[in-house]
Amino acid sequence: MSEEHHIVPWKNYAINFCVITVLMFLTVWVADQDYGVMNLPIALIIAIMKTLCIVLFFMNVKYSSHLTWVFAGAGFFWFLIMIGFIIVDFTEFGGMYTNSLPGSQSAIGVP
Amino acid sequence: MAVIADREGAYAPPVREENYLTWDHSIKSWLFTQDHKRIAILYLISITVFFLLGGIFAMLFRIELLTPAGDVFEADRYNKFFTLHGVIMIFFFLIPSVPATLGNFLVPIMVGARDLAFPKINLASWWVFNVAGVFALLVLVTGGVDTGWTFYSPLSTSYANTSVFLAVTAAFAAGFSSILTGINFIVTVHKMRAPGLTWFRLPLFIWANYATGVVIMLGTPVVAITLFLIAVERLWGVGIFDPALGGDSVLFQHMFWFYSHPAVYIMILPGFGVISEIIPCFSRNRIFGYPFIAFSTLSIAILGFFVWGHHMFVSGQSFYTGMVFSFLTMFIAAPTAVKIMNWTFTLHGGNVIMTTPMLYAIGFIGLFTIGGVTGLFLAAMGLDVPLHDTYFVVAHFHFTMVGGMAMAFFAGIHFWWPKMIGKMYPEFMGKFACIIIFTGFNLTFMPQFIVGWLGMPRRYHAYPEEWQVLNVMSTAGASILGFGFLACIACLIWSAFWGKPAKQNPWGAKGLEWEVCTSPPHPHNFTSIPVVTEEAYSYTGEEVLDID
Amino acid sequence: MTSVTMGPAEPVIPHHFETKPQHNECNILGMWLFLAQEIMFFGGLFTAYAVYRFKYPDAWEAGSAELNRAIGTGNTIVLLVSSLTMALSVYFAQTDQFKKLVASFSLTMVFGAIFLIVKAFEYHEKYTHGLIPGAWWDPIHPPEIDDPSKMQLFFIMYFIMTGMHAFHMVIGLIIAAVMMIMMLKRKFGPNKYMPVEMFGFYWHFVDIVWVFLFPMVYLI
Numbered sequence: 001m002s003e004e005h006h007i008v009p010w011k012n013y014a015i016n017f018c019v020i021t022v023l024m025f026l027t028v029w030v031a032d033q034d035y036g037v038m039n040l041p042i043a044l045i046i047a048i049m050k051t052l053c054i055v056l057f058f059m060n061v062k063y064s065s066h067l068t069w070v071f072a073g074a075g076f077f078w079f080l081i082m083i084g085f086i087i088v089d090f091t092e093f094g095g096m097y098t099n100s101l102p103g104s105q106s107a108i109g110v111p
Numbered sequence: 112m113a114v115i116a117d118r119e120g121a122y123a124p125p126v127r128e129e130n131y132l133t134w135d136h137s138i139k140s141w142l143f144t145q146d147h148k149r150i151a152i153l154y155l156i157s158i159t160v161f162f163l164l165g166g167i168f169a170m171l172f173r174i175e176l177l178t179p180a181g182d183v184f185e186a187d188r189y190n191k192f193f194t195l196h197g198v199i200m201i202f203f204f205l206i207p208s209v210p211a212t213l214g215n216f217l218v219p220i221m222v223g224a225r226d227l228a229f230p231k232i233n234l235a236s237w238w239v240f241n242v243a244g245v246f247a248l249l250v251l252v253t254g255g256v257d258t259g260w261t262f263y264s265p266l267s268t269s270y271a272n273t274s275v276f277l278a279v280t281a282a283f284a285a286g287f288s289s290i291l292t293g294i295n296f297i298v299t300v301h302k303m304r305a306p307g308l309t310w311f312r313l314p315l316f317i318w319a320n321y322a323t324g325v326v327i328m329l330g331t332p333v334v335a336i337t338l339f340l341i342a343v344e345r346l347w348g349v350g351i352f353d354p355a356l357g358g359d360s361v362l363f364q365h366m367f368w369f370y371s372h373p374a375v376y377i378m379i380l381p382g383f384g385v386i387s388e389i390i391p392c393f394s395r396n397r398i399f400g401y402p403f404i405a406f407s408t409l410s411i412a413i414l415g416f417f418v419w420g421h422h423m424f425v426s427g428q429s430f431y432t433g434m435v436f437s438f439l440t441m442f443i444a445a446p447t448a449v450k451i452m453n454w455t456f457t458l459h460g461g462n463v464i465m466t467t468p469m470l471y472a473i474g475f476i477g478l479f480t481i482g483g484v485t486g487l488f489l490a491a492m493g494l495d496v497p498l499h500d501t502y503f504v505v506a507h508f509h510f511t512m513v514g515g516m517a518m519a520f521f522a523g524i525h526f527w528w529p530k531m532i533g534k535m536y537p538e539f540m541g542k543f544a545c546i547i548i549f550t551g552f553n554l555t556f557m558p559q560f561i562v563g564w565l566g567m568p569r570r571y572h573a574y575p576e577e578w579q580v581l582n583v584m585s586t587a588g589a590s591i592l593g594f595g596f597l598a599c600i601a602c603l604i605w606s607a608f609w610g611k612p613a614k615q616n617p618w619g620a621k622g623l624e625w626e627v628c629t630s631p632p633h634p635h636n637f638t639s640i641p642v643v644t645e646e647a648y649s650y651t652g653e654e655v656l657d658i659d
Numbered sequence: 660m661t662s663v664t665m666g667p668a669e670p671v672i673p674h675h676f677e678t679k680p681q682h683n684e685c686n687i688l689g690m691w692l693f694l695a696q697e698i699m700f701f702g703g704l705f706t707a708y709a710v711y712r713f714k715y716p717d718a719w720e721a722g723s724a725e726l727n728r729a730i731g732t733g734n735t736i737v738l739l740v741s742s743l744t745m746a747l748s749v750y751f752a753q754t755d756q757f758k759k760l761v762a763s764f765s766l767t768m769v770f771g772a773i774f775l776i777v778k779a780f781e782y783h784e785k786y787t788h789g790l791i792p793g794a795w796w797d798p799i800h801p802p803e804i805d806d807p808s809k810m811q812l813f814f815i816m817y818f819i820m821t822g823m824h825a826f827h828m829v830i831g832l833i834i835a836a837v838m839m840i841m842m843l844k845r846k847f848g849p850n851k852y853m854p855v856e857m858f859g860f861y862w863h864f865v866d867i868v869w870v871f872l873f874p875m876v877y878l879i
Binding site for chain 3: 007008009010012013014016017020021024027028031039040043044046047050051054056058059064066068071072074075076078079082083086087090091
């Protein structure tokens with residue numbers, strides 16, 4: 001039988017849906033305001049909150065084993081590694097793209 | 112109360128004393144089998160075909176390099192040969208080699224399970240692999256591909272007029288099949304271990320395949336999407352990576368190497384696992400520092416994702432990123448060295464028996480150490496600038512991939528051959544082939560270190576005359592190496608039909624596959640699930656070989 | 660033991676598992692591993708998107724302005740509702756409610772299909788505005804930025820990312836159709852709800868991708 005498996009009452013799903021919908025309208029509303037450089041972080045934070053709602057409650061990770069948490073987290077974490085390193089390379093201060101290394105631009109021996 | 116479905120169903124234990132090879136001889140029972148052992152054999156056949164194919168291309172371009180002038184093949188054809196050699200060897204031999212054959216066969220048995228967690232997905236993996244193989248063969252008949260296995264843009268997207276699309280599709284599909292295998296391994300190791308088999312009682316081969324599964328799962332999809340973008344750019348004619356059309360080719364290299372550097376750990380980690388089994392068995396010694404080897408495996412898997420930029424020191428990567436990657440690359444040498452040290456200490460004080468697998472394993476330790484140490488040269492950002500894209504790099508990765516992985520693969524195949532096939536290979540022929548391979552390998556790639564250091568760039572079909580001696584040595588070595596591989600494969604195939612039947616535990620080895628399973632194993636692996644009460648590698652020095 | 664109206668009367672355990680919880684945990688873990696690799700798959704696209712957005716912020720702003728935010732918002736709601744009905748389907752399968760299961764699972768498919776149809780109209784609108792990259796590129800409102808050609812890159816990424824998302828939805832709908840047939844044959848029930856739950860994981864994941872796509876493409 002399924003007693004080992006947590007059955008979540010349907011009301012939880014309904015509440016979760018309402019929260020996500022509210023967050024969605026929030027992100028649309030926020031997009032019309034101008035917070036300068038904070039536009040992107042705010043949108044991403046709301047998207048992450050929505051994701052957490054879906055992952056934890058629709059996908060029942062909240063009631064899953066720690067192992068599920070680890071691998072669900074690993075996917076997101078490895079994505080951050082990839083995008084982190086690559087974006088840092090493209091935003092590099094004083095890197096090859098600007099040819100403004102301290103000393104000379106040929107310090108690394110490559111054109 | 113639970114119904115146990117299928118236990119008497121699809122492959123119920125027959126009344127007669129049968130093993131997984133003999134219980135059903137029909138073609139259908141092989142092609143649509145869900146038995147991990149049979150899938151391992153199917154994979155073994157597939158990758159042997161591709162291994163020979165890749166080897167033929169290697170021989171062809173080594174013939175061209177006999178003479179300084181480009182006289183046997185024109186440059187275009189030469190480019191196609193080394194590209195096909197690379198694509199086939201990497202995506203169709205090295206990546207599936209140990210996990211898909213020995214891993215598929217041994218992971219469930221070593222953890223004391225009746226099968227992998229998802230047998231159908233395991234079968235699907237083999238089918239997807241063969242579909243990928245068909246695409247690879249289509250590449251051959253449609254004129255080949257000449258971009259190098261790296262598919263660098265804009266060469267692959269705007270300039271190459273060869274079958275790039277088919278080639279990236281083949282690599283994409285092969286990657287997908289490896290993802291299915293990787294997921295299966297992770298779930299099996301986590302959830303299907305026999306009672307008493309705690310993490311630190313697992314054989315190190317399991318740790319290695321588990322870590323490989325993690326790398327496959329997190330890395331392969333990135334190269335899949337990257338190759339997909341290459342295909343889109345080619346078919347659609349829009350600029351995603353081509354700078355002339357507004358894209359960025361450095362981004363391609365980042366995304367490509369995010370997978371393709373960890374991919375070398377996909378290739379080598381299972382080899383480490385094989386060596387960790389063979390060394391203690393034929394030293395009759397407990398493995399030295401079990402937890403260190405186990406954790407070094409995991410740390411290689413994780414650190415492997417932080418070093419990809421060392422392929423891009425001269426590709427327009429920014430200076431500080433290069434410094435970070437150089438530093439991190441140095442780091443990854445530490446866990447690898449830990450393993451080499453531990454194997455050496457296992458040999459120390461052991462009662463070493465020189466069987467064929469042991470010869471391969473000891474060869475592995477020496478060759479892989481050379482490959483690893485020369486990797487440190489290339490990891491140093493300053494030294495990489497002159498050495499980048501020279502034969503030094505070629506020699507380095509062939510020492511790790513052929514001297515390391517191919518040696519480990521053949522070591523493992525010989526070691527578990529009695530278990531997989533139930534026949535003993537002829538010991539003298541095995542040793543003979545091993546020594547031929549070792550000699551030929553060194554003669555092929557040692558001169559390439561020198562010629563690379565002198566500055567010969569890779570991927571050219573002509574070169575200045577002063578390098579001819581070294582290149583002739585290398586080609587001579589390649590023919591010896593090729594002969595050695597053929598001798599080895601012929602000897603194994605011969606023994607599968609006419610070899611002496613193997614006893615249950617011919618090596619006097621420890622482990623569930625030797626101590627509990629018959630040779631070859633029962634279709635269900637175990638008549639009843641074993642209970643594990645001791646650690647792996649509890650060798651006492653008293654074990655004897657059980658060969659007629 | 661109470662009898663159930665749908666699905667097997669008792670839990671079915673494939674031959675290579677020992678217990679039902681072991682079977683379930685394997686399914687859940689395996690599905691999460693699959694989703695982790697899906698995250699990395701879409702992660703590659705998001706990385707490319709982020710790099711180009713960083714390099715060409717003006718073109719990205721101009722491109723984003725070409726999109727119809729109302730349609731995007733509407734489609735987001737459609738997808739969220741389908742996620743809700745999907746979650747409820749799992750609940751109804753677990754609690755042996757056949758009619759509600761079929762109803763909510765059908766609704767999931769219907770909303771998924773609506774999403775794709777709306778998407779198709781949206782693509783068509785882009786076509787009429789000359790915003791298909793490549794040979795058809797001929798925007799009727801060329802952006803007033805330094806290098807208008809870079810807006811093409813935005814639309815390349817837009818079409819690839821939303822297209823890959825739509826492709827996952829199509830795959831999902833095909834699987835859902837097969838599952839619907841099995842469901843009507845009462846193959847799933849309290850003793851066999853894992854396929855429904857696993858499909859739900861996939862469906863929710865596709866939803867999560869959209870949760871990120873929507874603000875990144877339409878809003879900012």
